[in-house]
Amino acid sequence: MIEVKNVEKSFGDAKVLKGITTTFETGKTNLIIGQSGSGKTVLLKSLLGIHTPDKGTIAFDGRIYTELSDADKRELRTEIGMVFQGSALFDSMTVEENVGFPLKMFTTKSAAEIKERVNFVINRVNLQNANLKKPSELSGGMQKRVAIARAIVNNPKYLFCDEPNSGLDPKTAIVIDNLIQEITKEYNITTVINTHDMNSVMEIGEKIVFLKEGILAWEGSKKEIFKTDNEAVVDFVYSSNLFKKIRKAQNKEDE
Amino acid sequence: MLVRYLSQIGRYFLMLAEIFRKPTKWSVMRSLIFKEIDDLIIDSLGIVAFISFFVGGVVAIQTALNLTNPLIPKYLIGFATRQSIILEFAPTFISIIMAGKMGSFITSSIGTMRVTEQIDALEVMGVNSLNYLVFPKLIALLLYPFVIGIAMFLGISGGFIASVYGGFGNSTDFISGLQMEFIPFHITYAFIKTFVFALILATIPSFHGYYMKGGALEVGKASTVSFVWTSVTIILVNYILTQLLLT
Incomplete structure (x- = not known):
């Protein structure tokens, strides 16, 4: 579980996060949503330790990041898996080398053990026969799978995904969403996804945190988002006519 | 403007300190070092050999063509070739050429890793990205x-061949010119410069790649800026070292 308490972050005069308090639960897919410029990426980067909050605390199962020693921070980082928006695979490495990288860097496993684990994880993300390919030879969806495989290979406790569906067709996006959700359940990981893809919200949003201009404007589940009267959420989530119709139909069904 | 330059210089020295913090696991580092030796050293040998050989030849021909007075001995061709190649051409001018070849390779490869979030990925995993990326290059x-040693040898060989086979002098004159008033410290001086230039070649292009912002276009711009600053630094350091070591 990740507990965020009263987190504030400014860049110069611009206050980007204005006292965010929320909890990201273990074994659930937690989504951060909001318009561009709402502070989603800054919150995610603060969770990752890339940005240090000006005020407030972020605790990983009780361990407050800013209060940890350098060694403990390093230890905590090995418990984190991250899927970047552009996958961020190492160009010079094959799929196998990319996925095995965290094991090679942070474990004392033998080459044979690393290979076995890498093959297992590659199979888990349904990417057979791609072990020796370079990232440039893969499609966007396949690159995302490799990024997920790399993120989970070292059995992380926390998985962060920045716009995992960006640039993917709707069908592949759903496959990736479902894969992330399955992995979250299977390994009981605290997963935090930064997205503005409403399909993801409807598909895997077990806990949704909505940011507006640096403020946590609403939080709840995908079921609750259909019924909320929060204008900011309704305005953002149901900005398309299709979603307005879905909401109407869902509410009618519930009545 | 001055403040900006000073802050960049400060940042560069902070980067140097960071390179040596939190070292990468040796088994991983070893393979990175071999890869860099291949990319930076082995891959440069061809162009260095080609340029050194022909520039050495040109230096010998130019010297020979300027010796119009029959009282000036022909062994000066060998002497001038040796001095030009050992003191300046091999260490300094090859380093400027390498600032273009190696430097732009280093800046663009690290810069591309920056824009595609690969450096962020390393940092999130808990890897000291500066140590991982720059230390193996250093x-x-x-x-x-060794590259400069080869450049010296081939430059003088090119001068010898151009001089003897081009009909500008005989081999005895050229070799006695090579041996004339030889000061062993000049070799030491050349290699001290080379060592310092190597550190500049590894770190300034890395700095420009690592701290670049933007996209593909900016990677190209960063490579150009890196070449300019690496060359300027090499020229300035060359002047300072020459003043310190030879006067």
Whole structure:
């Protein structure tokens, strides 16, 4: 579980996060949503330790990041898996080398053990026969799978995904969403996804945190988002006519 | 403007300190060093050999063509070739050429990693990205003096061949010119310069790649800026070292 308490972050005069308090639960897919410029990426980067909050605390199962020693921070980082928006695979490495990288860097496993684990994880993300390919030879969806495989290979406790569906067709996006959700359940990981893809919200949003201009404007589940009267959420989530119709139909069904 | 330059210089020295913090696991580092030796040293040998040989030849021909007075001995061709190649051409001008070849390779490869979030990925995993990316280049470039040694040898060989087979003098004159008033410290001086230039070649392009912002276009711009600053630094350091070591 990740507990965020009263987190504030400014860049110069611009206050980007204005006292965010929320909890990201273990074994659930937690989504951060909001318009561009709402502070989603800054919150995610603060969770990752890339940005240090000006005020407030972020605790990983009780361990407050800013209060940890350098060694403990390093230890905590090995418990984190991250899927970047552009996958961020190492160009010079094959799929196998990319996925095995965290094991090679942070474990004392033998080459044979690393290979076995890498093959297992590659199979888990349904990417057979791609072990020796370079990232440039893969499609966007396949690159995302490799990024997920790399993120989970070292059995992380926390998985962060920045716009995992960006640039993917709707069908592949759903496959990736479902894969992330399955992995979250299977390994009981605290997963935090930064997205503005409403399909993801409807598909895997077990806990949704909505940011507006640096403020946590609403939080709840995908079921609750259909019924909320929060204008900011309704305005953002149901900005398309299709979603307005879905909401109407869902509410009618519930009545 | 001045403040900006000073802050960049400060940042550069902070980067140097960071390179040596939190070292990468040796088994991983070893393979990175071998890869960098291949990319930076082995891959440069061809162009260095080609340029050195022909520039050495040109230096000998130019010297010979300027010796119009029959009282000036022909062995000066060998002497001038040796002095030009050992003191300046091999260490300094090859380093400027390498600032273009190696430097732009280093800046663009690290810059591309920056824009595609690969450096962020390393940091999130808990890897000291500066140590991972720059330290192997520094170690690989400890072999750079060998490249310059080869440039010296081939430059003088080119001068010899151009002089003797071009009909500008005989081999005895050229070789006695090579041996004339030879000061062994000049070799030491050349290799001290080479060593310092190697450190510049590894770190300034890395700095420009690592701290770049933007997209693909900016990677190209960063490579150009990196070449300019690496060359300027090499020229300035060359002047300072010459003043310190030869006067």
